[in-house]
Amino acid sequence: MTTDLAAPPPETDRPAVLRDPLQPHLPEGMHPVERSYAWVLRLRQMATWIPLFIGALVLDNFAFEGQPFRGLATAVVGIVGLAAIIFVPQRIYRRLGYLLGEKMLRIVRGWLFHVDTIVPFVRVQHIDVARGPLDKLLGTASLIVHTAGTHNSIVTLPGLSPERAGEMRDTIRATIKTDWQ
Amino acid sequence: MSEAAEAIMEEEMPAPERLHPLTMLTGLGGILKSLWGAIAASAFLLYSGNQTIAIAVIGFALLSGFIQPLLRYLSFSFLVEEDEIVMNSGILNRNHRSVPFDRVQDVNIEQNPIARxxxxxRVKLETGASAGKGEEDGIIDSIALDRANELRDRIRRHRAAALPALPDRGEAMESEQARPAVFAMDARRVFLAGxxxxxxxxxxxxxxxxxTLGDVANFNFFSRTFWQESFAPDNPLVIFILANQIMAVIAGLVSLVLVGLATGIIGTALREWNFRLDRTESGFRRRRGLLTLTDTVLxxxxxxxxxxxxxxxxRHYGWTSLKLQSLAQDSGNSGDHVVAPLARPDETKEILAAMDWRxxxxxxxxxxxxxxALAxxxxxxxLxxxxxxxxxxxxxxxxxxxxxAATLLSIGALLDWRWRRHRVDRDRVLIRSGWWQKRLVILPLAKIQSADLRRNFIDRWFGIASVRLGVAGGKGFSAHGVSGLATADAFRLRQRLLEGSV
Structure with a gap:
């Protein structure tokens, strides 16, 4: 067991102003993922909010003609969507980190809901390296580790460079040996 | 970026194999099925005079039926390496999956009539990973039968090499002499369980x-007319019931209780009749049932x-029940295998002892x-x-x-907090929860597949975290875990649990 798996140190004071928006905020020893992953997240937010915004525009212009609250939907969706696109990606990015220990993979993620997952290599059943269209656009890949569990059986680590993902897959694979539980 | 990755892939995998080209035809069955809809639609269109659209519909159905297998053929490749198989699939979402031979539990070779x-x-590698949601572990659909057999032999050889002295696994059923049952229930016990x-x-x-309906159908134990009309008018009991509404209510309650008891007893007797749990060489064998006899090997x-x-x-009368969570799902709606529906604690101790559990x-x-803070x-x-x-x-x-209602729920929340316990007992963890129905989970650390430590923003204000454990088998939505620990304790507990797992 590596010492990295101990409790994280108490949250040190961060410089509040002029800090890098993508400055990782992770427990000690954890590695951040590729910076371009923040843009994958941003594009995903856009893919959610822009159609909603267009929908709201259409509604306001055609369905709510002459209604007193006309324009409200567009305004709300526009503001919330813009906020989500601008503020959310780096917050998710900052909190996403991983550590490839000797015997286990640890993944920390989540902005509002922190999830800190550990998968011992001996428990891994098979491994995927997946790349979606956005991943290809921005040069990232996801490492997906499958365990035999019914709960959390699929552990995903997004935002790796494809080379790194392949490397990690090979590292994990090399440790998998037969043990019939 | 992506070019570089492709280059690396190329280097690693000198000659990925493709599916058999005839794979594109194995989808014929599916195409024909989907065509029926199209034929019906185009017949209707022809009838209403839209010939061009009818032809377009048929053409589109044919095309889409062939395009899907074609795309799969073009995008899927696999490579058998020394100790793993790598599968590449997907067009927009590229997926590279490696399945180590050490993890393959079973190789299924399936042939539908067209494939024959x-x-x-069609080769299916079962790894025991419950990918769930219809997504399968490792499927190669389809390759030549010879190649499939070769692949299966290859994986079997690998496993045989890795496991030199595994006794033959075919002994599940026999060699069960006249040993006494580990646990059995007689008729009286079944009745009691009911x-x-x-x-x-x-x-x-x-x-x-x-x-809601009782008054219309005159089937309401709580109304006087029901008792009046269902029994002879001079029955003294009925006269008494009719005398006061209170008695009608009580009679209603008693009848309801009787109905509840009867359903419980009948259901249990049908399921648990002649319950018998035996120890076999490799595990347990459970037989039970009145009309439907089931014989399960575990x-x-x-x-x-x-x-x-x-x-x-x-609990009050000193009984308990024991279930085992297993990789296989039990028949019926409960995911876990019941090995003692109603037993004294000592009897469950014997069941645990039969499994070599302390x-x-x-x-x-x-x-x-x-x-x-959890409370x-x-x-x-x-609030x-x-x-x-x-x-x-x-x-x-x-x-x-x-x-x-809020008050009751608050009391429930407090009681829930009051009765939660956990304990690491050397190589296993014991988790107690529930105050109404109490639940005690005995989970060997070696069975923990993964461990999550979760905190939402409210948890963080309170400085608590919960540990969720990935365990195989069981019902989909009942994860084992420990909630509401102080964050540092949660980290410590997880570390302790995983130490036993590695």
Whole structure:
């Protein structure tokens, strides 16, 4: 067991102003993922909010003609969507980190809901390296580790460079040996 | 970026294999099926005079039927390496999956009729990973049958090399001499178990039904007319019941209880009749049932956890029940295998002993309780309900009901917190929860597949975290874990649990 798996140190004071928006905020020893992953997240937010915004525009212009609250939907969706696109990606990015220990993979993620997952290599059943269209656009890949569990059986680590993902897959694979539980 | 990755892939995998080209034809069955819809549609279109559209529909159906297998053929490739198989799939979403041979539990070779005509086979590698949601572990659809057999032999050889001295696995059933059963239930016990299975749900449903439909159908134990019309008018009991409404209510309650008991007893007797649990070479064998006899073999290697469950009445009379969570799902709606529906604690101890599991520790020490913040969080989450009730009270008396419900739920939250315990007992973890129906999970650390530590933003204010454990088998939505620990304790507990796992 590596010492990295101990409790994280108490949250040190961060410089509040002029800090890098993508400055990782992770427990000690954890590695951040590729910076371009923040843009994958941003594009995903856009893919959610822009159609909603267009929908709201259409509604306001055609369905709510002459209604007193006309324009409200567009305004709300526009503001919330813009906020989500601008503020959310780096917050998710900052909190996403991983550590490839000797015997286990640890993944920390989540902005509002922190999830800190550990998968011992001996428990891994098979491994995927997946790349979606956005991943290809921005040069990232996801490492997906499958365990035999019914709960959390699929552990995903997004935002790796494809080379790194392949490397990690090979590292994990090399440790998998037969043990019939 | 992507070019570089492709280059690396190329280097690693000198000659990926493709599917058999005839694969594109194995989808014929599916195409024909989908065509029926198109034919019907185009017949209708022809009838209504839209010939061009009819032709377009047929053409589109044909095209889409062929395009899907074509795309799959073009995008899928696999490579058999020394100790793993790598599968590449997907067009927009590229997926590279490596399945180590060491993890393959079983190789299935399937042939549908069309595949048999072409000598093709669909290979399914089962790894035990429950990918769930219809997504399968490792499927190669399809390759030549010879190649499939070769692949299976290759994986078997690898496994045989890795496991030199594994006894033959075919001994599950036989070699069960006249050994006494590990646990068995006689008729009396089954009857008793049925009484404990008194179904509040049935009673509730019946009560609801009576209140809504009963008066129309004259089937309401609580109304006087039911008793008046169902029995002879000079029956003294009926006269007594009719004398006062209170007695009608009591008679109604008694009848409901009897119905609840009867459903419990009948259901249990049908299921658990002649319950018998035997120890075989590799595990347990369970036989039970009155009309439908079931005979289940439960290899011990597949057992992931043991779960004690007892409701308040059972507990009061000194009974308990024991289930085993296994890789396979039990028949019926419960995911876990019941190995003792109603047993004395000593009997369950014997079942554990038959599995070579230590009995539960006797001492009460070393049980850890969750942080009081968990109770606080529960109460806090009910605050909106209280406020809503009070606001409602200004307008309508039913606000009292809301406040009452919120109070009950608060008491429930407190009791829930009060009875949660966990304890690491050397190579296993014991988790207690529930105050009405108490639940005790015995989970060997070696069966923990992964461990999550979760904190949402409210948890972070309170400085608590919960540990969720990935365990194989069981029902989909009942994860094992420990909630509401102080964050540092949660980290420590997880580390301790995984130390045993590695």
């Amino acid at each position: 005509v072409f000598g093709l086979a 009484m404990f299975n008194f179904s509040l749900a049935v009673v509730g449903a019946l009560f609801g039904l009576m209140q 290899p011990l290697k597949r057992v992931q956890a043991a779960i004690y469950l007892d409701g308040p009445v059972k 009995p539960l520790p006797e001492d009460a020490e070393d049980w850890h309780r969750p942080s009081p 606080m969080e529960g109460l806090l989450s009910l 909106p309900l209280f406020i809503g009730g009070i606001v409602l009270l200004f307008f309508h008396w039913s606000g009292l009901l809301v406040i009452g």
